[in-house]
Amino acid sequence: MDVFVARQPIFDRLQKVCGYELLYRMSTENQYICANGDQATSDVIANSFLLIGLESLTGGKKAYINFTENLLKTGLPTNLPPNMVAVEILEDVERCEEIIAACRKLKEMGFTLVLDDFVVNECSEPLLEFADIVKIDFMNTTPAQRKNIIRKVGFGKIEFLAEKVETREDFEQALEMGYSYFQGYFFSKPVIMSCRDVPVYKLNYLRILQEVNRPDMDFGSLDSIVKRDVSLSYKLLKFINSAAFGFRTKITSTRHALVMLGINEIKKWVSLIALHNLAEDKPDEIMTCSVIRARLGELVAPKIGLRGCESDLFMMGLFSMIDVLIGRPMSVILADLPICDQVKKALLGQACRYYDVLTMIKAYEKADWATFFRYAEDFGLNENEMPELYVQALEWTNNFLVV
Template sequence: MNSVNKTATSAPSLPEGIPDASVSMIGRQAILNERREVYGYELFDRSTAIDAHTAASDAAMLFNALSYAGTEALVGRKLVFINCTHESLAGGHLELIHPDKVVLEISTLGENVTPNEIAACIPIFESLRQRGFRLAFDQNLLRRAYVNWLPMASYIKLDMLTFPIDNAQALVKFARTHTIAQIIAEKVETQAQFEHMHALGVKLFQGFWFARPDVVQAKMVRPSQATIMQLLNLVRSQSSTAEIEELLKKDPTLSFNLLRFINSSGFGLSCEITSFRHAVMILGLKKLFRWAALLMTTSRAGGSAPAVGQTAVVRGRLMELLATEMLPPEESDNAFVVGVFSLLDVILGIPMEKALESIALPQSVAEALLHRTGPYAPFLELVLACETGDEVTFARNSDALHLSNHQVNWAHLQALAWADNLSSDNG
């Protein structure tokens, strides 16, 4: 028996001057080749119950793994296998990583799935493959219903606990005949299982016989939510690289997160980035916004990812969309700030007046946030009515702004979709 990485790994110490960190629990199990050398690592989110994985938790786990200061200790330069829900495959977080570094593990859809549901997945898989991602599937891929998925597979995982060992040869032969996928024998628990699959020509293995999963306590350093939202606003208003660099210089936590993320193995750069300006130029505004939004919405409090950050982003985008048709561009940007900052007191756990003391905001923005007065107040009241279903307030403010129900509802749907995908059209 060959033991690989059986002990838990603790996070390295943080640089001097960096404030407190939250901890993300990341499970890791090695995938080995026939010589029992590490080929890659499958990562698991140990901070979320197995049956509670969502697109948001998938994004958080991958983001935390790549942003972790000890990424090299976590996976080195090996491949990373990440379990994905089908909903998360369209997430903007996947655009932040280098596809050569990550294999997306995708489950089949269960027993009662319809042919239309199976067919609907194919364009998503094709798009991911065109971007360079490799896809891994479980052995149910070999069932007749999934014949059209077979060309998409780069890996097929055969679960040794789900079939008699005598059936292995037929499964391996079928997979080799109908796909170009590499086969991984997983949940290998005995030497006999390993030797049998090795004799069939299988070259990749995973299971307790080699190594039990270990748990890495990844310390995630979090900037203040206020600083992240300042960065979001700078990016949304397409500020200059110099302005963004100035904010990064003022907040060592924010700049620390950005540099360690862009230099992680998942980002795929061949040289180390040490300049804030270079980091901003490499990422570009679109990816920088996604990164900042992920940093905000995956911050953890009390062990669970708060919905408040996501709600703030939705409010900001909805206010911006509603204001765009009625106000000049600069005022539309201010409307975005009002929406995003409208939960600042909840996020920071202090009164709004106190929260705004450290942030230089236009008077009209502050009036809307503190007193619900000024030109942005009707937009904010309308957005809050959308959330709560307050029909009276909705009608009063939509009439005052000369907006139809259709216009508001359509903008709300757009804002929700935009925030869910953590994407930005920069316009």
């Protein structure tokens, strides 16, 4: 199934794009059809961040996203990056104490707050102290009303955005009145972006990969993540209690496993099992190849002057085919995956030491001996050691996959 998001550019006074409003769409038809505003915004966020990729949609510019009263109260915007998102507060949001508190928190977090379809009345005033931008609908206001809004609000810390600018006359009038930003059909209609949907279970495991690889992940948080997914915790305990580990006493809980193995080892195993679950609908060889690369990278690290980098090289190999498993471009997946920069560069094909390791491993698995020998010599690796390391990686992979 395809998913869709429309984007409409927002321009500055020099007519340069400075952001995009992201809009809900159900199809390639450029119109909004949705009775549930909460669902529309939730879909826009899921499709933008998890499927299409925010960078692909906005090119690094700020994304303007509409939020309903209910979503503001539940704190949904606080889960998004403040430097990438402007929170648009819809005109029908009640200006109650709960909403004021939510806006205060968003402001403290560094979000840009935008009041949508602004009109001057007693109800609108409570949120003005938090607003960075006020949006004025040029299609549904007269020139006199627009001037009145600017006169009432003033040009202090608040900037004005003219939306639904349909003609050059509208644009020139907004310029003359001191507007900072402009949006409407005079510049561009919303452009629909689409991609193939990803099954919910894959999104769940992708979120687990994102969470578990955060640099600030601690003991308690990791334990909670594993417990939250029955399949993950079951497979983790089953594997840790297998002959591959050889523990004399049975590991009975994820907390017990954390104590026995340590946080870094558990992160590795959780990532491995989550990726394995992601691969359920793909040919077995894709996962097999990924795990062999991961283990081989881990084994070869101390042989090539990268002792201490074993975990990084394991993750690099493990994620080397994640784009195939999820059906998304590698750049989109890695944008939200908190792994180290060297690993990201390697997976994106950018020159770095880790990329050289990955190239060497791929060359060995493809029997591209000329390339393998060149990189092995560069790393100072005794080429005669590689067959034994590869066999060890293969045996380790087979043990994991049969448990």
